[in-house]
Amino acid sequence: MRFALVGTGLMAQEHIRNLALMPGNIVAALVDPEPASLAWARRSLAESFGPATAEIPDFADVPSMLAAVEADAVIVASPNFTHHDVLLLLLATDLHILCEKPLCATIADAEDVVARSGGRRGIFWVGMEYRFMPPVTRFIEDVHAGQVGTLHRLALHEHRFPFLPKVGDWNRFNRNTGGTMVEKCCHFFDLMRAIVRAEPVSVFCSGAADVNHRDERYDGQVPDIIDNSFTIVDFDNGVRAMLDLCMFAEGSEEQESLVAIGDRAKLEVGIPSGIKTLSPRVPLGAPKAVTREHVAVGDDVLAAGHHHGATYFQLRAFLDAAEGRAPVQVAARDGLIAVAMGAAAEISAREKRVVGMREIRA
Ligand SMILES: NC(=O)c1ccc[n+]([C@@H]2O[C@H](COP(=O)([O-])OP(=O)(O)OC[C@H]3O[C@@H](n4cnc5c(N)ncnc54)[C@H](O)[C@@H]3O)[C@@H](O)[C@H]2O)c1
Structure with missing residues (x-):
């Protein structure tokens, strides 16, 4: 599955390391307005997937990524207060979406996302990974x-x-x-x-x-x-x-x-x-x-994150759901x-x- 990462700070690094443990999945695009975060993600990508990742395109915002890249799934790991705006753009596509917790910073925004998340081809999953x-x-x-x-x-x-x-x-x-x-x-x-x-x-x-x-x-x-x-x-x-x-x-x-x-x-x-x-x-x-x-x-899973294996096993369950083998949890x-x-x-x-x-x- 080709993943786009929206927000390439601390949590995105953990997703990169864990995706690298699952053969067949690649990072297809990076989105972050902050060049230092993009550079951080590029270092993690090179360490986890190898030097060929230098070719992966990066973007300052979601609309330019959507216009240029074909992806299958997206992980939203931008700050909480940005989730609603970012999700409005992504929910209009058929991408499988894993949105980091909390779904949004306010109840009103979260209710709006629930209302818009039905009837899509892609799955919607909230990263409550504990x-x-x-x-x-x-x-x-x-x-x-x-x-x-x-x-x-x-x-x-x-x-x-x-x-x-x-x-x-x-x-x-x-x-x-x-x-x-x-x-x-x-x-x-x-x-x-x-x-x-x-x-x-x-x-x-x-x-x-x-x-x-x-x-x-x-x-x-x-x-x-x-x-x-x-x-x-x-x-x-x-x-x-x-x-x-x-x-x-x-x-x-x-x-x-x-x-x-x-x-x-x-x-x-x-x-x-x-x-x-x-x-x-x-x-x-x-x-x-x-x-x-x-x-x-496992030691490799523990080393790939700070959440006692949660990010790895959640990503596996997300992939199972996106590929139709299991329900969204x-x-x-x-x-x-x-x-x-x-x-x-x-x-x-x-x-x-x-x-x-x-x-x-x-
Ligand atoms: N699952 C967990 O246990 C866990 C752990 C840590 C963080 N998180 C969640 O992950 C998300 C990110 O947290 P973090 O710790 O990585 O923060 P961070 O500050 O390290 O990274 C956030 C990145 O998002 C970028 N960004 C800001 N606005 C953006 C936008 N509109 N589009 C794209 N990128 C944007 C920032 O420049 C920054 O690089 C938060 O929602 C946080 O709650 C979850």
């Missing part, structure tokens, strides 16, 4: 197979490093990203829905910008993005879920951990350890019956609901109240 980290995929399968019994509660923890610098520092302000609860946490809200298999009813979030980026200034402005929060989501099947985010915990051994508890057992998994632990309930005083399993990821509507949950959390944190999902979507 579902595709192998230990997470196995965790989801185990919950769905009933290993915890009937699921009642789900706790997701992300304890990680602060946001990295970006081209033009776009990720320092809510107006560009949708806010941390959209930008970063859409991954976890999507995971909640994938695990719980129900829809969110209400969101309560306590969060603030307490530690990170406090001494940075951009045209005199201080970054306004949340760097830690607790969010509670109630689902329409009675399951309650919680997201615990801390972005000044770079020393943490596990970056992500997922804990599902049902009426029969507790199941947890950690990233990057890949250790999955099942702890069935036992009578008080009886010996514990804990079982542990290591879910491995993360559709535009999934992207919209993850954005809406994040937007609800942002409102909740600001206004210090529970936000009903019905009040924020038409």
Whole structure:
């Protein structure tokens, strides 16, 4: 498949390295208004695919690429606030589209994309790739197979490093990203829905910008993005879920951990350890019956990205769907609901109240 890359910054480099692990796929065009990013992508292409990639054309915008290049698929990896405008152009074509998360920075833009994404020949896929980290995929399968019994509660923890610098520092302000609860946490809200298999009813979030980026200034402005929060989501099947985010915990051994508890057992998994632990309930005083399993990821796949294999396995699933072998697993509507949950959390944190999902979507 011939891929065009729209946005050739950090995440595009990861897509390039992972595409190179899948023979038969090539990069056919690069689109980015920033020459330094195009040069960065060219270096990655040469390292991953070889020197012949010097011939690949590059463009400053999507219309000039569409006018000049025949491609089969496109990956949108430009900043969140550009996704809507870029997608309007791409949705008018038959290209298969993989749009990086979050689908858009606002609910209104995401709803517009959902409305326009039907009835096309090409597939539309939102890059909510945490579902595709192998230990997470196995965790989801185990919950769905009933290993915890009937699921009642789900706790997701992300304890990680602060946001990295970006081209033009776009990720320092809510107006560009949708806010941390959209930008970063859409991954976890999507995971909640994938695990719980129900829809969110209400969101309560306590969060603030307490530690990170406090001494940075951009045209005199201080970054306004949340760097830690607790969010509670109630689902329409009675399951309650919680997201615990801390972005000044770079020393943490596990970056992500997922804990599902049902009426029969507790199941947890950690990233990057890949250790999955099942702890069935036992009578008080009886010996514990804990079982542990290591879910491995290949070294070549780990080395190609920063997301524990997620980009690789998501791209494979995207190709399967684009070639008609499997369904789309993360559709535009999934992207919209993850954005809406994040937007609800942002409102909740600001206004210090529970936000009903019905009040924020038409
Ligand atoms: N899946 C993940 O876990 C993950 C991880 C990191 C980033 N992302 C997402 O990927 C996207 C890009 O993030 P990044 O970290 O690569 O940012 P980045 O700043 O490193 O790169 C973005 C690039 O897009 C370019 N750009 C700006 N406007 C454009 C336009 N209209 N058309 C084409 N290119 C344009 C910029 O010049 C820049 O080179 C964001 O939506 C981000 O949320 C996803």
